[in-house]
Amino acid sequence: MDRESDHKELQMKEEDSVAEILGNDIVEDIIMPSLGADMTEGMLVEWLVKPGDPVKRGDVIAVIETQKGAIDMEVYHTGVISEILHEPIVTLPVGTVMARVTLTEPGERAKVTPLDSVTVTPLDSISLTHVETSTPLASPVVRKMAMDQRLDLTEVKGSGPLGAILLRDLSGSNIDRTNAIEVDDAINTKKAMRGAIASAMSKSKNEIPHFYQSLDIELGNALQWLKRTNEDRAPDQHILLLALLLKAAAKALMKYPDLNGFYQNNQFVHAEEIHIGNVISLRQGGLVVPAIHNVDKLSVDETMEAIRDISVRGRSGHLRSSELTDATITITNMGERGTDTVFGVIYPPQVAIIGFGKVRETPQLVDGDLVNSEVMSVCLSADHRVIDGMLGAKFLNALSKQLQKPELL
Amino acid sequence: MKIQEIKVVLMKAIQEIAPEIELEDIDVDEDLRDECDLDSMDFLNYLIEIKKLTGVKITEGDYQNVNTFKKMVAYLEQKTE
Numbered sequence: 198m199d200r201e202s203d204h205k206e207l208q209m210k211e212e213d214s215v216a217e218i219l220g221n222d223i224v225e226d227i228i229m230p231s232l233g234a235d236m237t238e239g240m241l242v243e244w245l246v247k248p249g250d251p252v253k254r255g256d257v258i259a260v261i262e263t264q265k266g267a268i269d270m271e272v273y274h275t276g277v278i279s280e281i282l283h284e285p286i287v288t289l290p291v292g293t294v295m296a297r298v299t300l301t302e303p304g305e306r307a308k309v310t311p312l313d314s315v316t317v318t319p320l321d322s323i324s325l326t327h328v329e330t331s332t333p334l335a336s337p338v339v340r341k342m343a344m345d346q347r348l349d350l351t352e353v354k355g356s357g358p359l360g361a362i363l364l365r366d367l368s369g370s371n372i373d374r375t376n377a378i379e380v381d382d383a384i385n386t387k388k389a390m391r392g393a394i395a396s397a398m399s400k401s402k403n404e405i406p407h408f409y410q411s412l413d414i415e416l417g418n419a420l421q422w423l424k425r426t427n428e429d430r431a432p433d434q435h436i437l438l439l440a441l442l443l444k445a446a447a448k449a450l451m452k453y454p455d456l457n458g459f460y461q462n463n464q465f466v467h468a469e470e471i472h473i474g475n476v477i478s479l480r481q482g483g484l485v486v487p488a489i490h491n492v493d494k495l496s497v498d499e500t501m502e503a504i505r506d507i508s509v510r511g512r513s514g515h516l517r518s519s520e521l522t523d524a525t526i527t528i529t530n531m532g533e534r535g536t537d538t539v540f541g542v543i544y545p546p547q548v549a550i551i552g553f554g555k556v557r558e559t560p561q562l563v564d565g566d567l568v569n570s571e572v573m574s575v576c577l578s579a580d581h582r583v584i585d586g587m588l589g590a591k592f593l594n595a596l597s598k599q600l601q602k603p604e605l606l
Numbered sequence: 607m608k609i610q611e612i613k614v615v616l617m618k619a620i621q622e623i624a625p626e627i628e629l630e631d632i633d634v635d636e637d638l639r640d641e642c643d644l645d646s647m648d649f650l651n652y653l654i655e656i657k658k659l660t661g662v663k664i665t666e667g668d669y670q671n672v673n674t675f676k677k678m679v680a681y682l683e684q685k686t687e
Contacts (some may be wrong), residue, residue: 424666431663433652437646479641480624508647512623532645 225274227296228399229289232263232521233397233486239263240288241295250278252298257517261293264393265485265521267514276300386518390483401545405460406581409540412593413572416556420571422603439530440501442553445491445599446528446604447471453592456584457525458579459546465583474524474544475504477511484545485511488524497606531555538574548580551596607660607686612679617653623648634675660686662672 229239240262252258257269258278279298283289283405401407419441427435450457450471458468472488479485487510489495489503510516529541539552554574562568575596577589600605612619613629620627623681627672632641639649656678662685664672672678 427666429665431665432650432657435650436651437650437664439647505647505651509651534639534645575639 209538223300224279224297225300226294227272227298229291229293229295230270230518230522231291232265232268232518236291238288238290241283241305242267243285244281248278248280248281252276252278254523255285263391268277268518269515270518272298272606274298274300275302303331303465325366351601380478383461394469396485397544401542405543407543407578408581408586409576410586410589410593411538411574411576412597414575414597416573416600417572419600426593431523436497436501437593438503439504440497441600441603441606442530443473443489443528445498445596446473446551449592449595450526451493452595453588455588456579456592457551458548460548460583461546465548469585472523472525474527475507476527476529479512485516486524486527487511487520526550528553539578540576543576543578543580547582550578552576552578607682609679611684612682615656615659616675618677619652619659622655623651632675637673640674662686
């Protein structure tokens with residue numbers, strides 16, 4: 198029952214992506230990923246692979262529980278799983294080697310995700326969390342579920358270490374994954390998520406010299422275009438204003454790439470791709486910020502589909518690890534029931550966050566006549582180590598220009 | 607569809623998005639988005655779920671006819687006659 202020995206075997210990773218050369222094979226470590234500058238540890242809930250299984254870069258190989266909910270963990274290498282070093286359910290510090298993969302395409306060394314170097318040293322001191330044991334031995338998720346649904350665990354045969362009952366052992370008991378994930382969310386208490394948000398935002402405000410700019414953007418054209426386009430569309434084809442805002446932001450970022458990237462090791466590193474993080478408020482409190490990848494290359498319809506997809510998965514707990522690590526800039530959208538303006542806090546190591554307020558009607562003078570106009574205040578919070586006011590202003594005006602011709606987005 | 611069936615479908619669609627909401631939490635004459643704290647994406651997902659469950663396609667032009675629980679029941683009753 199004592200897991201101390203397991204914990205003592207934990208090895209913190211000393212360098213990014215160390216490959217060991219054993220004979221001709223190149224072996225890469227698979228580590229507990231950092232899903233944000235705020236994450237210090239994660240709980241391995243389930244392996245979806247076993248030694249000997251071939252894996253491709255991007256495959257989901259494990260489910261981990263974090264302050265951000267249950268996450269589908271992806272592998273960053275193509276090869277064959279050679280070793281599994283930790284069995285679920287166990288809480289491991291970020292950077293712990295969880296398994297190893299023998300590369301089958303040695304030429305293709307994994308790309309290091311941007312946050313790796315920032316979070317090799319987590320913000321808080323790492324403490325190993327003991328896995329509580331009870332009789333019968335079961336994962337926390339299972340125990341919570343058993344309590345909620347009054348299941349008798351003594352009748353369930355566990356397949357985990359020491360016969361521990363895992364989620365998969367309950368699959369025959371009228372319990373589907375969706376339920377399990379909801380329980381996962383419940384376990385990830387508000388407190389843990391608040392703590393995570395607190396450390397990321399404190400780090401940001403301590404280290405990043407923010408400055409703020411705001412521009413009222415006329416949205417009449419965009420809203421009329423949406424109305425025409427949506428007129429006969431079924432709800433699953435419906436486009437929300439947010440899709441246009443994302444596309445317009447991506448196009449403006451193509452013109453002003455200095456807002457898109459990371460501030461690391463005292464310098465700005467421009468990101469080649471435009472991955473826009475979207476702040477999603479969770480009903481139970483807190484938020485997640487999954488990225489939509491390559492927004493510049495998506496159509497408006499594809500962007501909308503991607504927004505819908507992350508909003509559903511953000512809630513159900515099937516966000517992928519890459520989506521939580523590789524945003525190159527973030528957007529926070531107040532929506533129509535929000536406030537006129539929002540000045541966001543930059544998510545490190547990014548260098549900017551764009552805040553969209555709610556659309557409001559306002560009188561405007563056009564050629565001497567008073568007309569009704571629909572505007573939105575768009576705020577840019579930017580890192581002054583990288584960006585100056587003139588650049589921020591140019592960016593916001595480029596964004597406005599894009600939104601005047603929605604048919605071209 | 608019978609009114610009772612429609613109510614079951616609506617609750618299923620709502621709970622898909624807001625699992626904590628029960629029928630007795632909803633004032634059927636008030637705006638459903640306020641009652642259930644749904645943002646525009648949630649409301650869209652609610653309509654998508656209704657389309658999946660009933661086959662009824664609700665477009666933007668009809669939003670004013672479905673913005674409360676009661677109106678939605680009447681709307682679906684008519685469309686599924």
